[in-house]
Structure formats: structure tokens, C-alpha cells
Amino acid sequence: MEPRKLSIGQGWQWIKRGYALFMKAPLLWVVLLSVCFIAVAALSAVPTIGEPLTSLLLPVILVGLMVGCRALEQGEDLELAHLLSGFQQRAAQLVTLGGIALVSQYLIFGVMSAVGGGALVSILMSGQPVEDPEIIKQAVIGAGLAIPIGMALFSIILMAMQFAPMLVFFNKATPVEAMKLSMRAFINNMAPMLVYGMTFMLLAMLASIPMMLGWLVLLPIVFTSLYACYCDIFPAEKEVVPHAENSENTTPDKTA
Secondary structure (H helix, E strand, O other), rough: OOOOOOOOOOHHHHHHHHHHHHHHOOHHHHHHHHHHHHHHHHHOOOOOOOOHHHHHHHHHHHHEEEEHHHHHHOOOOOOHHHHHHHOOOOOHHHHHHHHHHHHHHHHHHHHHHHHHHHHHHHHHOOOOOOOOHHHHHHHHHHHHHHHHHHHHHHHHHHHHHHHHHHHHHHHHOOOHHHHHHHHHHHHHHHHHHHHHHHHHHHHHHHHOOOOOOOHHHHHHHHHHHHHHHHHHHOOOOOOOHHHHHHHHHHHOOOOO
16 A cells, blocks of 8 residues: 655645535535534533543544545435544544644654743643733744744644544554555655645635635535545555456366
8 A cells, every 4th residue: 555646736636626525515514514613622622631632533533524525425425424433443543543643742842842942832732822912922932943843843743644544444554554654645745735735725815705704615625625635645446356367267168
């Protein structure tokens, strides 16, 4: 199972295919994502354990959306029950994946604190909005090298996690193997990924005018296009027919 290396133009094709998947059930996609965000917000609000538990379950939730994409691709209906798919199959592996991401996040914050970004890390980890902009300004100025180091390390984690939940669920990869494959896929397809990301940045600006209403369409496409991206880079293996064995079995007996 090796990731394909694709041309730069595929970045736009992923968005087009994602839009096509969204248009197969636009209202249901809005409902599905609303349920997801309400559930995540409620879980995150639980004191002490809420945010870590949410991080652990994010790969499970993402897989539910990806199963919904696959159902639409195969001509089936999109259902709320698809959100539970990750809890029903390979839940332990998906939660492990979330655990690796969570521990990595804490390690990165530790590195940032060690190089002078302690104040900024405290703000980021508090989960509370800071009303005084001067406090944020001083924390950013004092962080120095901690900011580029943190951005570089978080970028690595994001690349490793981009396709990992799908690889664990659909391809039965182990969490570590899935993260390695995801990283390799991103590096091999840096050019189309750049087009993909830049196009989404432009669409995000347009979707914000007026009153953020465009996000009702764009947000589902974030997930449907991610599924299209995964399918393009990791195409399903076709069943191999043992031609030699079949021809041997079907060769007529000429000795009669």
C-alpha cells in the first residue's frame, strides 16, 4: 500500500469531487455536521477531561463522516447512523491514533516552553479567551523562536494525521503505520496539496461574505474533498484474478 504521486492539477479536482459529493445530500450534510459540532462542543465543555477526551475521539468522528462519503459514492443514502461507524469498528485503533496526536501536542507545547514560549503556551492551553490584547502581544513577542518551532512541529503532526484515520479504518493499517503513510502521501503530493490549500483559503474568504453563510456549503466540502483526496492518493486495490490457475483449470482435455 503505497501513496500515489499526482499532478498539481489534482488539488482542484479534489475540491470539485468534494462539491459533487456534497450536492448529493446538501441538507443532510448540514444536519450531520451540526450534530458533530454540538456533540464536540458539549464534550469539550466537561471540566478537566472534556478537551483531552475530545482529542481522543476526533479520529472516530472523522471516520463517521468519511463512511458517509463512501456511502454516497456507492449510491447509498447519507444517514446519521454513519457517524457511529468509527465506534462500531476499529474504535480502539482510532482512539489510539487520537492519543498519539494528543501526546504529541503536549510534547510540542513542552518544547515551546523550553525555548522561551511558556507564556504563550499557557494562553494556548488555558482554553479561555484573553480579553487584554496587550497580554497576547507580550506573549508572542516573548516567545521568539518558540513560534516557528511550534509551527513546524505542528505541521508535521497535521501531515501525519491527515489521512491516518481513513487508513486505519478502510485499509486496516496500524496507527503508527497509518501516520507514516499519511506523511509520505503529503510529501509526495506537495504541489497538489498547495493548490488544494490555497484554493480553500480563497473560498474561505468568499464564504465569509456575507454573515459567514457560505460556510454552510464550504464546511461540508472540507470533509467531502478530504475523502476525494484520500481515494485519489490511496485507490482501492482491485481484486486480482489468478489467470494462470484459471486457464489451467479450463483448458480442454485434448487427449480424449
